[in-house]
Amino acid sequence: MxxxxxxxxxxxxxxxxxxxxxxxxxxxxxxxxxxxxxxxxxxxxxxxxxxxxxxxxxxxxxxxxxxxxxxxxxxxxxxxxxxxxxxxxxxxxxxxxxxxxxxxxxxxxxxxxxxxxxxxxxxxxxxxTSKGNWMQPIDKIDRAIRYFVLFCAAAVMVLLIIGLTIWVVHSQKEDKTMINNQPAKTGETITKHPQSTQNTSSSPAPPIESPVIGEPEGGTLIRPLVEQTLLSRLATNPNIQQERLVIEDVKFDPRTDKIEVTMRFSDRPTVLTRIVVRKAEAVAATAAYEASSEAKMVTIRTLVSMPGKYASGEPKLVHICDVPRSITSVDISKADDAVLSRIFLNEWWDTEIGL
CATH class of the missing domain: 1.25.40.10 (Tetratricopeptide repeat domain)
Known part of the structure; x- marks a missing residue:
């Protein structure tokens, strides 16, 4: 030294x-x-x-x-x-x-x-401002104070980092939960109506059936409010309940003020004839006009379960027709097949069923 x-x-x-x-x-x-x-x-x-x-x-x-x-x-x-x-x-x-x-x-x-x-x-x-080192203490007390300040600053930084990490993880969990709970968008099913004429003697090609009847598998069919209201009113109509009819679907076209009702018999009638089908459709059409004062035309699509004829037992589309508002003035219980056939328009029958 x-x-x-x-x-x-x-x-x-x-x-x-x-x-x-x-x-x-x-x-x-x-x-x-x-x-x-x-x-x-x-x-x-x-x-x-x-x-x-x-x-x-x-x-x-x-x-x-x-x-x-x-x-x-x-x-x-x-x-x-x-x-x-x-x-x-x-x-x-x-x-x-x-x-x-x-x-x-x-x-x-x-x-x-x-x-x-x-x-x-x-x-x-x-x-x-001194050129000396800030960490160079003046005495022992000053050294302790400076170390304490550094310790507090480090502790605050650690707490901030931990808090930020927790907030980020929590935000990611919330985002995943919102994504999982968001309902899937379901598009409305477009059903093509068959082209038919008033001449029932001719047999046009059968229409393409909608793959969705009522509610689709795995979710609830999204309907506009007007269709939900019509479906609810038809399902609770006492005449429809008396005829033991099940309303599968209701669609409303605001462009033409036309209602389309898809229905079926809850139990297959003992005797299934055209007059039985037409009277049930007349009841459903009358209920539709009662449920909507704006409707100008009601289209009825009738399904019938045929377990004896079809192995699957799935409902079969047997009849489609347009029913004008004049049906509301007809006494359906007394009307015969000739009266109803004159009122119904654009009828189509499934000839394979043999009604």
Whole structure:
């Protein structure tokens, strides 16, 4: 180990520059064992300053001044101590005294200028920024306070990160729940009506049946409000219930004010004839006109279960017809097949059933 000749700061053997004053000490150092009493006091004072014991450093410098009052190094070290105590005005006074003793000391000249600038800012109320390390404590209490502040800041950052992570995970779960609970959009099924004529003797090609009757598998058929209302009114109509009819579907076309009703017998009639089918359709058409005052035409599609003839037992479309509003003035219970056949329009029968 060696000491700086200017400020007596301990320096490593392989270093040529003083870490405190910046002097070149390659040729100007003295072994520790050859220190004088003054040099020992300076070294101890500087070490106390570096450790944060500023008051102890001042006491050691005071002892050094008693030995050699005109030592520039002691005055410069006192300037460093008062600067560390955030007293730039007092530090400038000691730097000036050091320059009075050693006017050629460039380190003291630079320190004096810096201290004067800091003192001027402090006097004007401006914030004073020190070039020293913020983590370099002044004393043990200051060190503890600074470490506590750092710990609190780190804890707050950790809590913020944890909170942000929880919020992101919770938001992702909510998004997945909303997606899973969102109902699938179901398009309305378009049913093509058969082209038929009033001439029942001809047998046009059978119509294409709608693949969806009532509610589709795996979900509920989405209907407009007017169709839901019509379906509810028809299903609760006492005449339809008396005839043991089941309303499978109702559609309303606002372009033509036309209602299309798909129905079936809840139980297959003992005797299934055309008059039985027509009377049931007349009851359904009358109920449809009662449910909607705007309807100008009602189309009836009649399904009949044929378990004996078809192995699947699925309802079979047997008849389609248009029923005008004039049906409401007919006594259906007394009407015969001839009367109803004259009222019904655009009839189509499934010839395979043999009605």
């Amino acid at each position: 060696k000491n700086c000749k200017n400020c007596n700061t301990p320096i490593k053997e392989d270093s040529n520059t003083c870490p405190n004053c910046g002097a070149n000490v390659s040729d100007t150092f003295e072994p520790l064992e050859e220190k004088t009493e003054l040099q020992k006091l300076l070294a101890e004072a500087n070490l106390a300053r570096m450790r944060g014991d500023l008051n102890g450093a001042i006491d050691l410098c005071t002892e050094a001044l008693e030995i050699e009052p005109q030592n520039a190094d002691v005055h410069s070290l006192l300037g460093d101590i008062y600067k560390a105590m955030d007293n730039p005005a007092e530090a400038a006074r000691w730097y000036q005294m050091a320059l009075d003793i050693n006017p050629d000391s460039k380190p003291d000249q630079a320190k004096l200028q810096e201290a004067l600038a800091l003192a001027s800012k402090k006097k004007m109320g401006e914030p004073v």
